[in-house]
Amino acid sequence: MANKRIFAGEPLRSLRQRRGLRQAEMAATLGISASYLSQLENDERHLTPALADALASAFPIDWADLAPADADTIAEGLRSALADPQLSTQVPGEQAERLARQFPAFAQAFVELHGLHARSRQRLEMMDETIGASLAAGGRLPWEEVRDWFHLANNYVDRIDRDAERLAYEIAGDEASPRVRTMQQWLRQAGVGVEWKSGGPMRRFDEAARAIQLDSNQPLESGRFQLAYQVAALALSDQIAAIVAEAPLRTEAARHLLTVGLGNYAAGALLMPYERFRSAARTLRHDVDRLRQLFHTSFEQCCHRLSTLQRPQARGIPVFFARVDMAGNITKRHSATRLQFGRFGGACPLWIVHEAVAIPDRIHVQLAEMPDGIRYVSIAKGLVKPSGSFYRPPRRYAVVLGCEAALADEFIYADGLNLRSEDAVTRIGISCRICPRDACDQRAFPPSDRGIAVDPSQRDLVPYRVVEG
Incomplete structure (x- = not known):
């Protein structure tokens, strides 16, 4: 040939x-x-x-x-x-x-x-899912179905994203992102009244009265996001309903959760219009603080949006994103990289995100290597959301964002790392249950598919040695 x-x-x-x-x-x-x-x-x-x-x-x-x-x-x-x-x-x-x-x-x-x-190579991950799925009668829980739907969509919904982008240009004009004032004007033109009231749910929409009530105690970025959710839910209701109708979900609860998930996706796409946000991210080398100031959004909202930049012929750099609570549970996750999260159970204790939960409002940076040899630059930041009352503890969690080390030039947070030093690399895994590393001082328990050898005459930091199964 x-x-x-x-x-x-x-x-x-x-x-x-x-x-x-x-x-x-x-x-x-x-x-x-x-x-x-x-x-x-x-x-x-x-x-x-x-x-x-x-x-x-x-x-x-x-x-x-x-x-x-x-x-x-x-x-x-x-x-x-x-x-x-x-x-x-x-x-x-x-x-x-x-x-x-x-x-x-x-x-x-x-x-x-x-x-x-x-x-x-995902066999152990699927084993992990099987263990978790067995906890729910009849298979996956509704939220797991919706989580997997977004995963299979690569966390990018083209129909919603493009329509939300057009809507953002209509509302915001030449500004980077729609403001509270302009979104309220759009809602009033659509016949929907807006009331900010202290206390109550973050957002409540009375369809019969055509009125939306928002909690004025919530952080400004949160209130703005809830306002954007309602704008997107009304403007893109037909598109969202069509996608939900096509989705292979088993329960009504899952369909409602997907409706909410698509509304949240549309709100993010409205506040951070795709091409404007992608262009700014590339120019600012993914400096999240500068991005959130430009688009008037929160740190978490920006990180989440960066994980959705998967438009064909106009992709952002592939990143992973997750949110982890105080107990180590991964409550949000998506990866456009080769890194995959454990579907059930805690994350690797060596991962920087756990330190970030304990030390909030500081960006932690880590060069990490997975068992497959791929290295990643990760950042994690602990966040505290106030409850508004002494009797209700604030919500504490951390978000983590990262890309493959090969793309470090595009990621401002890699500037202070020595990418060539073997000693600077933290070798992590997905979770202890499916991690093949045989020399880890912080194992919680052995991998599920490997045997262990115990020598009663010797004690190390871990009281067993992982051997081939």
Whole structure:
């Protein structure tokens, strides 16, 4: 089969201009001459596999969005599979390209086999789910069904997100985000009265009276979010109802929970319109405090929104996001990275999020490595939400946000880390029950699928040694 030449002049030029680079600067990054880059941008030279690899390595998110549509998908899949860090032998991009061109059936089979292998690595996670699901009569609980629905949607709902973005532009105009005043005006034009009253639920909507009551004691960001929820719930009611009707949920409770979940999603998309928020996140290198000031939202709301930036051809950097309570329960979670959370039980005690719960209002940063060898830069911040009464303790929890260490240049929080130091890496797992690490001083209990050896004549920090099952 003849080699297929790929000309990428326009995507290359667009990428360079988006990054504000001169030809000489981008050429130096790619290890080529400025004249060679000029020829590539003018389609006088075609893109080689080695250069495609260099672009994907130097500009992973931008190049994923801009790569030519006629690139060989089998070759791309093969290169991705061969780049798995669990493989001891790394195959150069040009060799992978030749394999895909000359032996496409083999390449496709290898890609599929790698996919099967990746799914088999989730076996222990599924075992974890089985243990948890057995606690609920008849299978998963309604909230678990809805959580899994969002997980399968990759935490991005295109129909809702785009309509909420259009609505935000309609309400906010040139401002980054709709204000309380402009949202109240929209509601009044829709025939809905708005009353702020001390005490009561955070939000109550009386459909018959066409009136919404909001608790004035809640933090400003929370009240604004509840107002946005009601705007989105009214404006996008048909879209939300259609999605709920199509969802394969077993119970009425699950359908109601999905309705609420989609309303919350729409509220976030309304307050942080997709392209404005994505562009600001890239410009500010995902500095959450600066983002929340720009969009007048909370730290948690910004972190959650960053985990939803999965629009095709306009993705944000892949991040994971979770919220953990004082007991270590993960009450919110999503990952667009290769990191997956334990579905039941506590998270790894070495994870920085637990320290953040105990020490709030400070951003904690960690370089961590999972058992598969992938490293992540994580931040965690403990948050305290006041209850408004001495007799009601405030709500305390922490949120965690992170990306793969390979994208550290895009993540401002990595600036103070020594990414090259092995000693700076904290080696964590998903949860003790499914973690394969055989040398961890903070194990709560052994992994479910491994045996243990106990030596009565010797005592270490952990009173057993994990052995192969």
